[in-house]
Amino acid sequence: MSFRSPDPTPEIIVWVENLAKQFVLHNQGAAILEVLRDVSLTLRSGDCLVLNGPSGAGKSSLLRCIYGNYKSDSGRIVVRHNGQPVDMVAATPREVLSVRRQTLGYVSQFLKVIPRVATIDVVAEPLRREGMEAGRARDNAATMLHRLNVPERLWKLAPATFSGGEQQRVNIARGFVSDYPVMLLDEPTSALDATNREEVIALVQEKLAAGAAVIGIFHDEDVRDRLATHLLNMAPLREAA
Amino acid sequence: MNSGSTAPLLSVSGLSHYYGAITGCCGVSFDLWPGEVIGVVGESGSGKTTLLNCISGRMAPTVGKVEFCTRTEGLADIYRMSEAERRMLMRTDWGFVHQNPRDGLRMGVSAGANIGERLMAVGARHYGEIRDTANDWLGKVEFNLDRMDHLPSTFSGGMQQRLQIARNLVTGPRLVFMDEPTGGLDVSVQARLLDLLRELVTDLGLSAIVVTHDLAVARLITQRLMVMRQGEVVETGLTDQVLDDPQHPYSQLLVSSILQV
Numbered sequence: 001m002s003f004r005s006p007d008p009t010p011e012i013i014v015w016v017e018n019l020a021k022q023f024v025l026h027n028q029g030a031a032i033l034e035v036l037r038d039v040s041l042t043l044r045s046g047d048c049l050v051l052n053g054p055s056g057a058g059k060s061s062l063l064r065c066i067y068g069n070y071k072s073d074s075g076r077i078v079v080r081h082n083g084q085p086v087d088m089v090a091a092t093p094r095e096v097l098s099v100r101r102q103t104l105g106y107v108s109q110f111l112k113v114i115p116r117v118a119t120i121d122v123v124a125e126p127l128r129r130e131g132m133e134a135g136r137a138r139d140n141a142a143t144m145l146h147r148l149n150v151p152e153r154l155w156k157l158a159p160a161t162f163s164g165g166e167q168q169r170v171n172i173a174r175g176f177v178s179d180y181p182v183m184l185l186d187e188p189t190s191a192l193d194a195t196n197r198e199e200v201i202a203l204v205q206e207k208l209a210a211g212a213a214v215i216g217i218f219h220d221e222d223v224r225d226r227l228a229t230h231l232l233n234m235a236p237l238r239e240a241a
Numbered sequence: 242m243n244s245g246s247t248a249p250l251l252s253v254s255g256l257s258h259y260y261g262a263i264t265g266c267c268g269v270s271f272d273l274w275p276g277e278v279i280g281v282v283g284e285s286g287s288g289k290t291t292l293l294n295c296i297s298g299r300m301a302p303t304v305g306k307v308e309f310c311t312r313t314e315g316l317a318d319i320y321r322m323s324e325a326e327r328r329m330l331m332r333t334d335w336g337f338v339h340q341n342p343r344d345g346l347r348m349g350v351s352a353g354a355n356i357g358e359r360l361m362a363v364g365a366r367h368y369g370e371i372r373d374t375a376n377d378w379l380g381k382v383e384f385n386l387d388r389m390d391h392l393p394s395t396f397s398g399g400m401q402q403r404l405q406i407a408r409n410l411v412t413g414p415r416l417v418f419m420d421e422p423t424g425g426l427d428v429s430v431q432a433r434l435l436d437l438l439r440e441l442v443t444d445l446g447l448s449a450i451v452v453t454h455d456l457a458v459a460r461l462i463t464q465r466l467m468v469m470r471q472g473e474v475v476e477t478g479l480t481d482q483v484l485d486d487p488q489h490p491y492s493q494l495l496v497s498s499i500l501q502v
Contacts (some may be wrong), residue, residue, distance in 0.1 A: 026490035027497065068479060070486040093465050093479045094274060114439075114461065115432035128443060 012080070013213050014043040014066070014182055019075035019089075021058075021065055034237045035061045039075070041232055043182070043213040048204065048227045051217050053234035059217045060109075062234070063184045066215065067106045068096040079103060079182060101129060105180030109187045111171040113160045119170055120145070120155040126178045144173040148199055164191040176203050183207060185216035189223050201226060248310055250275045250416060250448050251296065256305030258291050264472040265291035269305070271467065271477065275415070278442055278449045280463030280480060282456060282495065288472040289452045290420060296450065297337055297418040298327050309334075309416070332362045336409030340421035342401035346393045346408065352379065353389040355408050363412050378407040382437060399430035403437070410441065419451045423458055435461050456499055460484055468492045 021036040035058040043049055051059040064070040066077050068088050077088040081103045086095060100106075105126075114122060123141035128134065145155060148169040154162065159170045168191045175183065185204070189197045197220070204214060204227055218224040249272035258265040266288035273279055281289045294300040296307050298319050308316040309330065319327055331337070339345040346355055356375040357365075365371050379386055382403040393401050402422065409417060422438065423431040439462050442449060453459055459466055459480060466483040468476040468491065476489040487493045 023486070024488075026493050064485070069481050071478070071482060071488060093477075093482075094277070096479055097464060114436070116436045117439075125443075 010080075011044045012042050013045060014041075014080070014215070015076075015078050016041045016066065017076045017078075019062070019065060019077060020073045021061060021070060022073060036065065036072075037237055039232075039234075041215075043215065045181075045211045045213060046208050047229050048208055048214040048216065049230045049232055050224050050228035051215065051234055052224070052231050054236065056236045057234040058237070059234055060186055063106070063186050063215065063217065067100070067104060067184055069106075103180060104182050104184065105175050105178060106184045107172055107175035107186060107188050109190065111159060111167040111174075113158070113167075115160070116158055118156050119150065119159050119162075122159060122170060123173045123177055126174060130178065140177055141173065144177045145170075147203070148173050149196060165193065165196070168192060169196060172200060172203070176207070179210075179212075181212050183212060183214045183216075185214060185218075187217050187219060189218060189220055197223065248316065249273055250277075250310050251450075252306075252308040252310075252316060253296055254306045254308075256292070256295055256302045256307065258295050258300070258302045264288070266295070266469070267472045269467075269474055271474075273416070273448055273450065275448055276446045277465065278447075278451060278463045280459035280466045281450065281452045281469060282454060282459050282466060283469035284454065284495075286471075287469040289454075289469055291472075292469070293418055293420055293450065293452050297335065298331055299337075332359070333412055334415050336412075336414040336417040338402075338405055338409055338417060338419040338422050340424040342393070342398070342405040345405040346401060348393050351390045351392060352384070352396070352404050355393065355404060356411050359408055359411050374411060378411045379404075381441070382407045383433070397430075399426050399434065402426060402430075402434060406434075406437070406441075410445070410447075413445075415448060417447055417449045419449060419453075421453055421455075422451065423453070423455065431458075438462050456484060456496065468495065 017040050019036055019039040022032055022034040025031045039062060041049060051062060053059060061070060065072045066088065072089045075089065078085045079088055079099055081099045086099055088096060088099065120138055120141050123145060124137040127137035127140060150166060150169050150173065159167050162170065172188050189200050192200065201223060208214060216227065218227065251273040254270045256269045257267045269292055281292060283289050295302040301320050307319050309319050311317050337345065347358065353372065353375050356378055357371045360371050360374060376386060379389060384400065384403055384407065393404060396404065423434050426434065435458060441447065442462065451463055463480045466478060466480040467474045468483065468489065470491045476483060476487065476492045483492060484496055487496050
């Protein structure tokens with residue numbers, strides 16, 4: 001692994017140190033957008049850290065940096081993967097993929113629709129990637145879709161034409177179908193009605209009770225208050241003076 | 242790593258190819274691991290096809306090394322093998338899907354024979370078994386079996402492309418090279434083909450190198466991406482990272498030039 005160094009205590013499963021991220025827009029006069037500066041956090045098993053702050057504060061960017069979707073400029077993002085600490089900032093793409101496959105789940109705000117793939121297979125895909133046999137993966141996907149009240153008549157259809165709320169539930173089902181020890185949730189309840197919001201809260205609570213750690217963005221105050229064990233307040237960065 | 246094997250399937254180091262004074266590609270190095278799909282993107286003339294030809298044993302690079310992990314000897318330099326060994330590799334462990342199916346199919350023989358021929362090249366002799374395998378593969382690529390005995394020239398572009406894919410995969414290759422596999426197809430056929438490729442890659446654990454100028458294709462079927470410009474690789478990384486947070490000015494230009502529908 002690319003990272004072997006101080007491993008604080010085994011129960012810490014994610015720790016971020018002095019993370020910084022800026023975008024350099026080369027084709028727009030090399031404009032620089034600074035989105036994260038000196039961000040640090042630690043997560044233990046059972047923690048739900050809620051990122052709090054107005055839009056533009058860098059909440060989604062932080063999740064994306066942790067997932068390796070955005071490239072961090074400096075600092076460390078260490079995730080305990082199969083018992084070993086892996087620094088996502090320094091890891092090779094292959095290591096990042098391995099961490100994503102087994103350790104780190106990410107539910108984005110919107111479902112990235114794959115043309116022609118049936119809902120049930122969209123949800124089963126993470127399990128198939130882990131090597132689970134197709135039938136079993138579909139059974140697990142079905143259980144999750146039932147829980148999130150996605151009607152069975154939709155399962156064979158591709159989600160492209162579904163409503164926003166239906167797509168979001170498919171996306172959540174896909175994120176929760178696998179047993180990731182760490183989950184990153186980017187506003188998973190934004191388009192849901194009260195019943196489904198309750199179901200998502202229950203899903204997250206079960207994950208936490210089972211020992212997972214969650215970093216989430218929830219604009220709904222009620223959801224935030226019920227799930228958060230910790231808060232990280234974030235504010236948009238001002239131009240350096 | 243805890244997952245995957247410890248040796249790369251393909252290892253390319255310091256590869257350059259020059260056409261006289263003109264640079265085809267320059268200083269390319271990367272490893273491809275079993276089960277991985279790498280995309281190569283860039284505009285026309287950026288060296289994508291030159292690179293693909295060099296690493297697929299079709300054109301010796303001016304300098305540099307291409308090593309493939311053979312079943313018997315581990316990593317071996319493909320340009321130091323005998324011609325016969327290299328051809329055997331291309332028939333068995335490798336597949337090559339051309340942009341134009343006419344370059345990858347034998348247009349003078351039926352669909353079934355196009356598949357049977359690859360099987361016979363690796364030693365299959367039993368007619369019934371060859372026909373069954375051909376049937377099975379044509380089914381996998383959603384090919385209408387009633388057309389099995391027809392000539393490829395009577396098929397649509399999409400059907401020809403699916404036939405070419407079946408012809409390539411029937412021998413169970415470990416590595417498939419694809420040059421703009423969805424290039425000349427209309428979008429509905431493209432989506433169907435991409436879906437098929439995704440499924441095959443997942444189910445068979447195939448490794449692939451896919452050259453494309455279509456970033457949407459790259460996002461759908463590749464895990465890693467190399468961005469080429471003027472013969473050089475200017476950026477590499479996880480596909481979603483390169484597309485969502487491109488670092489190099491040229492990658493940024495490519496990504497920002499996509500039309501949204």
